[in-house]
Amino acid sequence: MQIRKMFFVAALMFCVKSSAQCTAENTAFEAGEILDYELYFNWKFVWMKAGKARLSTTAAKWEGRDVYDSRLVTSTSGKVDKHFVMRDTLQGIITKDLVPLYYKKAANEGGKYYVDQVWYTYENGQTNMRQEYLNRRGEKSSTTNSSIDCVYDMLTMMLRARSFDADDFKVGKKMIYPLADGRKVENITLRYRGKKDFKMRGEGTTYRCLIFSLVEYESKKEKEIITFYITDDENHMPVRLDLFLKFGTAKAYLSKAVGLRNECTSIVK
Numbered sequence: 001m002q003i004r005k006m007f008f009v010a011a012l013m014f015c016v017k018s019s020a021q022c023t024a025e026n027t028a029f030e031a032g033e034i035l036d037y038e039l040y041f042n043w044k045f046v047w048m049k050a051g052k053a054r055l056s057t058t059a060a061k062w063e064g065r066d067v068y069d070s071r072l073v074t075s076t077s078g079k080v081d082k083h084f085v086m087r088d089t090l091q092g093i094i095t096k097d098l099v100p101l102y103y104k105k106a107a108n109e110g111g112k113y114y115v116d117q118v119w120y121t122y123e124n125g126q127t128n129m130r131q132e133y134l135n136r137r138g139e140k141s142s143t144t145n146s147s148i149d150c151v152y153d154m155l156t157m158m159l160r161a162r163s164f165d166a167d168d169f170k171v172g173k174k175m176i177y178p179l180a181d182g183r184k185v186e187n188i189t190l191r192y193r194g195k196k197d198f199k200m201r202g203e204g205t206t207y208r209c210l211i212f213s214l215v216e217y218e219s220k221k222e223k224e225i226i227t228f229y230i231t232d233d234e235n236h237m238p239v240r241l242d243l244f245l246k247f248g249t250a251k252a253y254l255s256k257a258v259g260l261r262n263e264c265t266s267i268v269k
Contacts, residue, residue, distance in 0.1 A: 035056075154181075
């Protein structure tokens with residue numbers, strides 16, 4: 001499922017030159033929030049229930065600081081496990097003003113096991129990263145990178161983006177920002193697709209949503225990785241994800257949400 005490309009949702013801010021300037025006000029979530037999802041895969045033109053995912057945020061301590069510990073856990077089950085086993089856990093440690101301190105992805109995707117880790121520090125107006133990658137053979141590689149820009153990872157981007165106001169965005173707007181994993185830092189493009197009312201699968205609630213796509217470019221051709229729908233209210237809660245994978249298409253639908261910081265005003269009556 002390649003969650004590194006999955007829950008997406010990018011930091012919609014300009015890159016700046018110090019950790020103090022990398023801070024952002026969190027208006028969308030708080031410790032205690034839990035979002036549960038049902039996964040569906042399109043396997044040989046048939047949609048089947050594939051498993052579950054959970055995004056949770058708790059209060060924690062990191063080197064004496066009060067922080068958020070956010071985790072996204074995704075796993076397949078049932079018939080899907082016979083064709084493609086996925087057990088992924090993403091963890092992000094971020095400050096209360098949304099600056100990344102640590103990122104980890106432990107993944108088992110179709111028999112491919114690996115672990116990405118990134119440790120962030122900030123000094124002399126730079127973002128410094130110590131990056132580590134562990135492959136399925138137990139071989140470990142390490143590298144370091146520094147940038148005068150703010151650098152994010154997939155989970156931090158999603159959390160930061162939830163506090164941004166897209167009211168002034170024009171449909172088709174492109175945003176480019178740096179993304180770190182265990183081996184490299186590369187630019188990723190986010191495109192704003194506009195607004196749409198979306199009816200959830202199963203329980204039937206309709207939400208007013210903002211739509212974004214995470215895309216890559218190959219020979220100047222746009223390749224869509226994920227399209228996601230977030231509620232058009234102060235929670236900016238992800239309610240649907242469309243994922244374009246090597247072995248097919250997957251969708252994730254919100255099934256339960258507890259501990260929301262704000263009233264969910266995006267429900268269409």
